Amino acid sequence: MPLTIRELPREKYVLPGHAACPGCPEAMGLRYVGMALGRRAILVIPAGCTSIIQGLSPGSGLAFPIINVAFASSDAVAAGASAAKEVLGEDAIVVVWAGDGATSDIGFATLSGAAERGDNIIHICVDNEAYMNTGIQRSSQTPRGAWTTTTWRGKAEPKKNMPLIMLSHGVPYVATASVAYPLDFIEKLRKAATIRGFKYIHLHAPCPVGWRFDPSETVEIARLAIETGMWVLFEAERGRVAISPPSRPYVDKSRRKPIVEYLKRQGRFRNITEELVKELEREVDEYWSILIKLSSQ
Amino acid sequence: MRLTLTGNYCVAYAVKLARVRVVSAYPITPQTTIVEKISEMVDEGEADIKMIRVESEHSALSAVYGAASAGVRSFTATSSHGLLYMHEMVWWVAQARIPLVMAVVTRTIGPPWNIWTDHHDIMGQRDTGWLIAMAENNQEVLDETIKLFKITEDPDVFLPGMIGLDAFVLSHTVEPVEVPDQDVVDSFLPERRQPYVIRAGDPLIMGNIPSDLVRNARMRWDVHLGLRNAETVIERVDQEWGKLTGRYHGGLTECYRCEDSKYIMMGIGSWVGDMRIAVDSLRDEGYPVGLLKIRYVRPFPVRRVYETVKGSKGVVVFDRSISAGSAGPLFLDVASHVQAMRLGIPVKNVVAGLAGVDVGYRDFELIVRRFVEEVEREGWVREFLEFYSGR
Known part of the structure; x- marks a missing residue:
């Protein structure tokens, strides 16, 4: 039975007093984490936007227990916390809530180590595709062609494919998610919480400030990423890939919207060339064909 | 039980006896045999410890920090470059006021690659808020x-602590060691205590941005106060240990033939053993020399140093590291406090034993003889800083 909004708990974990920007996808994502895991969650948060979003101590706008940690350390801290809870026999789901930089750049070795060891944690990469907290610098998750404050003419390199990299670690659960599809994300989180070992969820999180769109359009942009096929929702239990329902129609390429519909809504792609758009299209097709191949095995 | 153990095995036995529950570490020479021994104890079912075999030292300290924050006694060990790689987390753990223990097998920093002992690695951590103990022998390590x-x-301290032991001289050299029984250690060590525990369902947040910078500044000052409190706690705990085992080590410092001495040598680590021999032979020669062994670099034993050196005619401080561009770090602590207390005594710094260069009792005799003669002749020292590279 698919999850419906009526079944979601009413307790709030993102409270008035949080310091997220208008239209912030991370505040949305944190809300869904609260709905999915509730009082069982302990969050480990490295440097990033959520360092700010929490609000100022001694108060906070988040109702989770949180250990704020140094940029490259989060999966190791989480591994230790998870081990301690096991030793103490306390119920807890230890979740790393890390941005794309903390996941795929500075924290990558730590993440890979925890995944290889099978530490019993959930790593959520909340991916806004650049270092937004420090002022929109490029990360390895910034897509080709995107303007950032360190790539003024657009990033020359493609986005590093983290979900496939994590799949290659052979961990028991890898999934992608989007802030435009909260029920899909919540279901994946709940499933991850039932699996022992290392779980990776990559949450696509369009940032109005860094991507240059109106704060009222976050969900719309996130949905366009799915509808154009630029972001694909799937999950992989023990390596078996299944395209998730919101992305399933787009297995058929003819049903995908042209990617320019996604790109033209974002100021960061303002100066993108037709050539680069073609290159991005080619990359999208290639990614889909890999996923389709993996899901039919 | 009397066993013949290396310094590293002493650490492993201590960790087991302290009923540590989570250990995380990454291999580095000469630390590795600590974790190898603990792993063996775990695999043989002798110790109930969860091992997290991480991919780097940064992660090793991160993992034990996570475990300790979540409520269990935790331990890690490293050396040299490993400690440098951890440095960010060394700060983090102390500022978060999370108690845990780390063994540091002191080793030279590269380049060039060099596995022998000096103290640049551990002395580079002295501003971080950790307690820093230095051992002279394997019994002291344990x-x-x-x-x-x-x-x-x-509760008066609530800070992490490191125990320094010199590479190879202690880490890989066996000595007869008295290993206490488990029930002795159980009666000595209370249940784990810490300022807060991260638990599911309890929305406690560690480390979000402060609304009040003065409050933040106070947190920094409190770390200093915690270390000052540790002075009393170290003394008390050492006395308790002494009553229980017959081995009182002197608290923050140990004096060797300080009474009726006119000149004081100071040092940390294993070469203090050679200094003892030098004191004996210098005394035989008529030089009125005593030795103050510094057991804790942090908290710095301000009172003990004052009480020991007041009334003396000169102090010579041996450093096995140098704060390049200034002087040896132990000297800087001693000299600044001697000046602040208006003692008006010449304090000389001898930087020696860098990069594992061996320094023996003959070297100490030579240096101290020259120092005493100069002060007797001139009333002061002309060069307060000397680099000693051998006889």
Whole structure:
């Protein structure tokens, strides 16, 4: 039975007093984490936007227990916390809530180590595709062609494919998610919480400030990423890939919207060339064909 | 039980006896045999410890920090470059006021690659808020590691602590060591105590941005106060240990033939053993020399140093590291406090034994003889800083 909004708990974990920007996808994502895991969650948060979003101590706008940690350390801290809870026999789901930089750049070795060891944690990469907290610098998750404050003419390199990299670690659960599809994300989180070992969820999180769109359009942009096929929702239990329902129609390429519909809504792609758009299209097709191949095995 | 153990095995036995529950580490020479021994104890079912075999030292300290924050006694060990790689987390753990214990097998920093002992690695951590103990021999390694769990988990302290032991001289050299029984250590060490525990369902947040910078500044000052409190706690805990085992090590410092001495030598680590021999032979020659062994670099034993050197005619401080561009770090602590207390005594710094260069009792005799003669002749020292590279 698919999850419906009526079944979601009413307790709030993102409270008035949080310091997220208008239209912030991370505040949305944190809300869904609260709905999915509730009082069982302990969050480990490295440097990033959520360092700010929490609000100022001694108060906070988040109702989770949180250990704020140094940029490259989060999966190791989480591994230790998870081990301690096991030793103490306390119920807890230890979740790393890390941005794309903390996941795929500075924290990558730590993440890979925890995944290889099978530490019993959930790593959520909340991916806004650049270092937004420090002022929109490029990360390895910034897509080709995107303007950032360190790539003024657009990033020359493609986005590093983290979900496939994590799949290659052979961990028991890898999934992608989007802030435009909260029920899909919540279901994946709940499933991850039932699996022992290392779980990776990559949450696509369009940032109005860094991507240059109106704060009222976050969900719309996130949905366009799915509808154009630029972001694909799937999950992989023990390596078996299944395209998730919101992305399933787009297995058929003819049903995908042209990617320019996604790109033209974002100021960061303002100066993108037709050539680069073609290159991005080619990359999208290639990614889909890999996923389709993996899901039919 | 009397066993013949290396310094590294002493650490492993102490960790087991302290009933540590989570250990995480990454291999580095000469630390590795600590974790190898603990792993063996775990695999043989002798110790109930969860091992997290991480991919880097940064992660090793991160993992034990996570475990300790979540409520269990935790331990890690490293050396040299490993400690440098951890440095960010060394700060983090102390500022978060999370008690845990780390063994540091002191080793030279590269380049060039060099596995022998000097103290640049551990002395580079002295501003971080950790307690820093230095051992002279393997018995002290074992005893101090156990005691550090009690000291760091004392509510007046609540800070992490490191035990330094010199590469190879202690880490890989066997000595007869008295290993206490489990029930002795159980009666000595209370249940784990810490300022807060991260638990599911309890929305406690560690480390979000402060609304009040003065409050933040006070947190920094409180770390300093915690270390000052540790002075009393270290003394008390060492006395308790002494009553229980017959081995009182002197608290923050140990004086050797200080009474009726006119000149004081100071040092940390294993070469203090050679200094003792030098004191004996210098005394035989008529030089009125005593030795103050500094057991804790942090908290710095301000009172003990004052009480020992007041009334003396000169102090010579041996450093096995240098704060390049200034002087040896132990000297800087001693000299600044001697000046602040208006003692008006010449303090000389001898930087020696860098990069594992061997320094023996003959070297100490030579240096101290020259120092005493110069002060007797001139009333002061002309060069306060000397680099000694051999006879």
